[in-house]
Amino acid sequence: MREQLLAVEKVQAIEWRDGALYLxxxxxxxxxxxxxxxxxxxxxxxxxxxxxxxxxxxxxxxAAYGLVLAARSRLQAGGDWRAxxxxxxxxxxxxxxxxxxxxxxxxxxxxxxARLKDDEQALQQLEAEAIGIHASxxxxxxxxxxxxxxxxxxxxxxxxVLLTHCNAGALATGGxxxxxxxxxAAHLEGLVEHVYVDETRPWLQxxxxxxxxxxxxxxxxxxxxxxxxxxxxxxxxxxxxxxxADRITANGDVANKIGTYQLAVNAMHHGVRLMVVAPxxxxxxxxxxxxxxxxxxxxxxxxxxxxxxxxxxDVHAVNPVFDVTPADLVDYIVTxxxxxxxxxxxxxxxxxxxxxxx
Numbered sequence: 001m002r003e004q005l006l007a008v009e010k011v012q013a014i015e016w017r018d019g020a021l022y023l024x025x026x027x028x029x030x031x032x033x034x035x036x037x038x039x040x041x042x043x044x045x046x047x048x049x050x051x052x053x054x055x056x057x058x059x060x061x062x063a064a065y066g067l068v069l070a071a072r073s074r075l076q077a078g079g080d081w082r083a084x085x086x087x088x089x090x091x092x093x094x095x096x097x098x099x100x101x102x103x104x105x106x107x108x109x110x111x112x113x114a115r116l117k118d119d120e121q122a123l124q125q126l127e128a129e130a131i132g133i134h135a136s137x138x139x140x141x142x143x144x145x146x147x148x149x150x151x152x153x154x155x156x157x158x159x160x161v162l163l164t165h166c167n168a169g170a171l172a173t174g175g176x177x178x179x180x181x182x183x184x185a186a187h188l189e190g191l192v193e194h195v196y197v198d199e200t201r202p203w204l205q206x207x208x209x210x211x212x213x214x215x216x217x218x219x220x221x222x223x224x225x226x227x228x229x230x231x232x233x234x235x236x237x238x239x240x241x242x243x244x245a246d247r248i249t250a251n252g253d254v255a256n257k258i259g260t261y262q263l264a265v266n267a268m269h270h271g272v273r274l275m276v277v278a279p280x281x282x283x284x285x286x287x288x289x290x291x292x293x294x295x296x297x298x299x300x301x302x303x304x305x306x307x308x309x310x311x312x313x314d315v316h317a318v319n320p321v322f323d324v325t326p327a328d329l330v331d332y333i334v335t336x337x338x339x340x341x342x343x344x345x346x347x348x349x350x351x352x353x354x355x356x357x358x
Contacts, residue, residue, distance in 0.1 A: 021039075023053045036052060040069055045095040067130070144279070164183065165256075169181075241273070244277055254325045275331060337356055
């Protein structure tokens with residue numbers, strides 16, 4: 001399966017080459033594929049905030065490379081560069097508050113920094129850590145793809161009708177994707193009849209990104225309005241909702257793109273299984289439940305305007321971009337460490353004590 005997935009890899013969102021970070025501008029997809037070059041931590045933080053790069057794992061990877069760029073600048077400036085670097089840590093960490101992969105990746109960079117005995121190899125060591133974070137995420141995706149596909153095969157051996165939300169594909173990760181990695185693997189095994197993709201308002205990650213990725217892989221795919229999901233569950237024979245996550249708490253509550261919670265409620269009502277696919281770096285054991293998660297709310301103009309033009313009435317707009325799905329609505333959490341069925345605090349603790357499966 002790993003070799004099959006490697007053979008179909010077509011999309012990537014992040015490149016590190018020649019000492020600079022290159023990001024595929026996801027705001028312009030699918031109509032234009034434009035790569036932007038970054039050589040400062042401040043610019044990377046802006047790219048994360050402005051949604052040039054998005055998706056929890058990809059945000060963490062970009063931030064790690066941003067810290068490398070910051071270290072190079074601080075070293076060149078001289079003086080107490082480690083103390084000065086704290087400004088860059090803070091700027092990057094504040095760029096998107098909900099995705100725990102961001103703080104996780106920066107903590108990895110901080111720990112590598114603390115192990116450095118002198119400044120001579122500092123930049124090379126930090127660069128190696130960022131590259132390792134990137135490569136590790138890609139490998140985790142391959143493992144999760146296999147595990148998720150096996151769950152689908154276990155429960156239904158014939159081709160299935162799936163539904164997904166937002167974009168948890170190669171564009172959101174270090175490669176292959178979390179939820180879309182599972183869907184890709186299932187498609188390769190002949191287990192996918194059709195995939196329905198929520199458009200995912202207001203940034204349309206489903207319409208612009210997920211539908212584009214799946215169509216490029218030859219997966220049978222249809223786009224639907226978010227509000228049509230319950231109707232499709234009732235009429236189209238959907239058996240699985242498969243999504244990613246931006247943060248999972250110690251009890252198994254899941255923060256993901258706004259609209260996931262209502263999908264979970266509807267899935268429970270219609271007897272549709274909910275699979276959440278995310279690397280262990282998305283699991284925040286420091287937070288007891290989803291009630292403790294800081295949920296990002298963005299500018300209301302994202303709802304009121306379309307392509308810079310006002311399309312709504314002149315009113316106040318509420319624009320939360322994440323919601324929390326309680327653990328008791330989740331059938332499976334799939335990570336590179338293994339699978340948790342019907343998650344709770346004890347099962348999540350047990351999972352996090354395991355080693356990675358690859």
